[in-house]
Amino acid sequence: MNASMSAPRKLRVATTSLAGCFGCHMSFLDIDERILKLLDLIEFDRSPLTDIKYCGPCDLGLIEGGLCNAENVHVLREFRKNCKILVAVGACAINGGLPAQRNHLDLRDVLEEVYQTEPGLSHGGVPNDPELPLPLNKVHPIHEVVKVDYFLPGCPPPADAIWKFLTDLLAGRTPTLGHGLLHYD
Amino acid sequence: MNTTSTFNLDSEDIPFTPGQTIMQAATAHGTYIPHLCWHPDFSAHGSCKLCTVKVNGRFGSSCTIEAQPGMEVENRTTELDDKRRTLVQMLFVEGNHFCPSCEKSGNCALQATAYELNMMSPHFDMFYPDRPVDASHPDILLDFNRCIMCALCVAASRDVDGKNIFSMGGRGLLGRRVHISSESGKLGDTDFAVTDRAASICPVGVIVPKRKGFAVPIGQRTYDLAPISKQVKETMP
Numbered sequence: 001m002n003a004s005m006s007a008p009r010k011l012r013v014a015t016t017s018l019a020g021c022f023g024c025h026m027s028f029l030d031i032d033e034r035i036l037k038l039l040d041l042i043e044f045d046r047s048p049l050t051d052i053k054y055c056g057p058c059d060l061g062l063i064e065g066g067l068c069n070a071e072n073v074h075v076l077r078e079f080r081k082n083c084k085i086l087v088a089v090g091a092c093a094i095n096g097g098l099p100a101q102r103n104h105l106d107l108r109d110v111l112e113e114v115y116q117t118e119p120g121l122s123h124g125g126v127p128n129d130p131e132l133p134l135p136l137n138k139v140h141p142i143h144e145v146v147k148v149d150y151f152l153p154g155c156p157p158p159a160d161a162i163w164k165f166l167t168d169l170l171a172g173r174t175p176t177l178g179h180g181l182l183h184y185d
Numbered sequence: 186m187n188t189t190s191t192f193n194l195d196s197e198d199i200p201f202t203p204g205q206t207i208m209q210a211a212t213a214h215g216t217y218i219p220h221l222c223w224h225p226d227f228s229a230h231g232s233c234k235l236c237t238v239k240v241n242g243r244f245g246s247s248c249t250i251e252a253q254p255g256m257e258v259e260n261r262t263t264e265l266d267d268k269r270r271t272l273v274q275m276l277f278v279e280g281n282h283f284c285p286s287c288e289k290s291g292n293c294a295l296q297a298t299a300y301e302l303n304m305m306s307p308h309f310d311m312f313y314p315d316r317p318v319d320a321s322h323p324d325i326l327l328d329f330n331r332c333i334m335c336a337l338c339v340a341a342s343r344d345v346d347g348k349n350i351f352s353m354g355g356r357g358l359l360g361r362r363v364h365i366s367s368e369s370g371k372l373g374d375t376d377f378a379v380t381d382r383a384a385s386i387c388p389v390g391v392i393v394p395k396r397k398g399f400a401v402p403i404g405q406r407t408y409d410l411a412p413i414s415k416q417v418k419e420t421m422p
Contacts, residue, residue: 103313151306155285184284
């Protein structure tokens with residue numbers, strides 16, 4: 001009954017890296033000791049930091065990386081289904097980024113060159129284990145597949161930008177970055 | 186006699202001399218109007234439409250409309266910046282603007298303008314067009330992935346260098362592109378020189394010098410130091 005007697009519910013946050021390099025997660029960890037302040041306000045659900053395998057109902061989902069294979073799409077849809085607010089973090093989630101540099105090449109040509117014809121590589125054949133997710137013909141940013149609520153650009157976004165974004169959001173403000181924190185590289 | 190007339194731009198009186206466009210007068214006054222294809226050294230091209238303002242309630246390109254006494258001009262309104270952001274987003278999805286690997290990053294007018302307009306995402310679906318680079322010239326690389334069709338290289342090569350090396354050609358969203366005047370279509374087969382005006386005119390990262398990438402560290406590049414709106418100059422590189 002008395003709201004001041006009980007601590008406010010911690011917001012549940014899930015994070016994942018799809019076709020990314022985990023650089024955005026590393027930059028997230030670069031908020032350093034501020035993560036302790038953050039942990040007063042949030043708790044992690046599915047994330048590489050918790051090793052929880054499936055996303056439960058969450059307030060906030062942070063997606064690093066774009067979509068380069070079928071599993072990426074499944075995970076993204078799982079996040080969209082469970083997260084009230086979904087955020088595209090970093091260049092790859094926002095515009096495809098480095099993985100999308102293969103988009104002007106034919107996928108079969110790329111696989112054959114890497115696994116069969118390029119001198120100096122092992123020529124073991126294109127992997128076809130049924131457990132491997134199938135690559136998509138093109139790499140896509142996540143907003144082409146699900147609705148995305150916020151975008152946090154950068155390669156990676158600087159820790160200060162991630163901190164500003166999260167503290168704005170947790171305080172109920174519209175996140176704004178401004179000069180110095182908003183950059184695409 | 187009254188020799189200086191003024192017009193009103195976002196509640197600020199901007200002086201002008203007869204014949205000046207709204208863009209020229211605002212730039213001389215140090216007031217920023219977003220733009221990409223306009224350059225103070227060249228005649229207006231009027232193609233990017235980023236400098237669209239509202240003159241007495243109607244939309245128009247500030248780089249082509251002559252200033253008139255008493256004009257009421259809206260510039261940095263939410264309505265206009267929203268439209269400008271959409272135009273920039275369309276440019277981003279029509280090319281391959283991969284900032285993390287671009288030598289021009291931090292010094293790029295397209296990128297800085299997108300920052301100025303608070304562009305957080307490309308919004309639209311990406312095209313990922315196939316635009317091969319031209320590395321045939323010994324000193325200059327042409328990376329057409331980053332081209333925004335501003336045609337400043339066309340003007341510089343024609344009007345200053347007198348070489349007519351660049352021209353716009355083709356039709357349609359992805360068909361239109363810059364052509365090179367040599368028979369092979371390669372820059373290496375022209376008399377283009379690194380000292381040409383056209384070699385330094387590109388506002389984005391298409392015409393870039395070889396062996397000079399990433400010379401200035403992140404944090405010290407042109408638009409790291411201040412936003413593009415705070416760096417209004419009458420002379421530009």
